[in-house]
Structures are given as C-alpha cells and as structure tokens.
Amino acid sequence: MPAVRANHSKTIELVYQILCDDARLEVGNKLSFMGVFQEIYVPEIPFGLPRMAVCNHWRGAGEYLSEVRILCPGRQQALAVSTPSQLSLPAHGFNTNVTFFLNLHFAQAGEYVVQTLLDSKLFCETILRVGRLLPPAEDRPNPLLN
Numbered sequence: 001m002p003a004v005r006a007n008h009s010k011t012i013e014l015v016y017q018i019l020c021d022d023a024r025l026e027v028g029n030k031l032s033f034m035g036v037f038q039e040i041y042v043p044e045i046p047f048g049l050p051r052m053a054v055c056n057h058w059r060g061a062g063e064y065l066s067e068v069r070i071l072c073p074g075r076q077q078a079l080a081v082s083t084p085s086q087l088s089l090p091a092h093g094f095n096t097n098v099t100f101f102l103n104l105h106f107a108q109a110g111e112y113v114v115q116t117l118l119d120s121k122l123f124c125e126t127i128l129r130v131g132r133l134l135p136p137a138e139d140r141p142n143p144l145l146n
Contacts (some may be wrong), residue, residue, distance in 0.1 A: 012060035012089065014124050019114065023053045023098045031055070031096060039129040040106070049104040056116055056124075058087065059094040064118045068099040070128070073110030080104055087118070106130050 021035030033055065040049070054068045066087040070079040080101045089095055106112070114126040 011062050012058055012064065012118065014116065015057045015059055015094075016055075017057075017114075017116070017124065017126055018053075018055040019126070019128065020053050020055065021051055023055050031098075039131070041131045041133045043133050045109050045130070045132050046105060046107045049106065050102065052101045052104055054099045054101070054114060054116075055096060056099075057094065057096045058089060059092075061089050061091045061093060063088055065120070066097055067117045067120075069115050069117070070101065070104070071113040071115065073108060073112060075113060079106070079112065084120075 018033055019037055020033045021037075023034070024032045026032050033053075056066070056068075064087040065084045067082050067084040069081040071077070072079050082099045082101070085097065085099075087095060087097055109131045110129075112128040112130055114128055115122060116124040116126075
C-alpha cells in the first residue's frame with residue numbers, strides 16, 4: 001500500500017486503499033483488482049492514463065458522503081475530483097467503495113496526492129509518486145540478458 005496518512009474516527013475505519021488500473025465484482029461477491037500499483041514510472045512525461053480505480057474498504061457504522069480527489073504536485077491544483085457518493089455502513093458492517101477516474105493526464109513528474117474525504121472532511125491521504133523511467137546505461141550489462 002502507498003504511504004498513507006489518516007485521520008481516524010471512532011465509528012469508521014479505512015481498512016485498506018488500493019490503487020489499480022481496474023476493479024471488478026466477480027461471481028460470489030468477490031472483488032478482483034487488476035494492475036495494482038503504488039507508483040507510476042513511464043518512459044515519457046506527460047502521459048495519459050486511460051483508467052484508474054481507487055478502492056477503499058471501510059468498516060464501522062454510519063452514513064457518510066465519500067469523495068476522492070487527486071491533487072497535482074504542490075497541492076495547488078486538482079487533477080481529478082470524484083462526484084460525492086453515499087457510503088452506508090450498518091452496525092459492525094463493511095463496504096468497499098470503488099471510484100473510477102478516466103483519461104487522466106499527468107503533465108509532470110512528482111508526488112501526486114490521492115485524498116479521501118468523508119462528509120467533505122479529509123480522512124486519508126496517499127502519496128502517488130509519478131516519474132520518468134531512465135533508459136538503461138549502454139555500458140552496464142543487463143543482468144536479465146545473462
């Protein structure tokens with residue numbers, strides 16, 4: 001899991017947060033996560049990410065309004081903001097909330113911040129590092145080819 005800072009409440013707990021390319025509900029009420037990542041390194045920046053899922057698994061009790069946003073490095077501008085959605089937890093219940101973002105455009109390398117808000121208050125922050133892959137050095141042997 002990426003580096004996470006959370007403000008914990010007595011009635012709700014974020015058990016885990018997964019960043020991935022896609023999430024699906026399978027037969028038997030099982031969730032499948034495809035392309036799980038903690039950071040993104042690509043050959044060229046800027047780049048586009050066609051789809052990204054933020055999967056939050058909650059336990060506790062109560063009614064909440066949940067939203068997710070992704071802030072650009074420096075936290076001055078939002079890359080993406082979800083529509084708020086209702087999060088209902090019966091007593092001692094659990095819920096997995098999956099938020100999809102489509103066609104994200106990462107204009108620069110750096111530390112993006114994935115924020116989860118409950119009732120418009122910051123609940124959790126995850127750092128998503130985005131960087132450029134360095135080409136392999138010509139004079140270094142590649143251990144994968146030996």
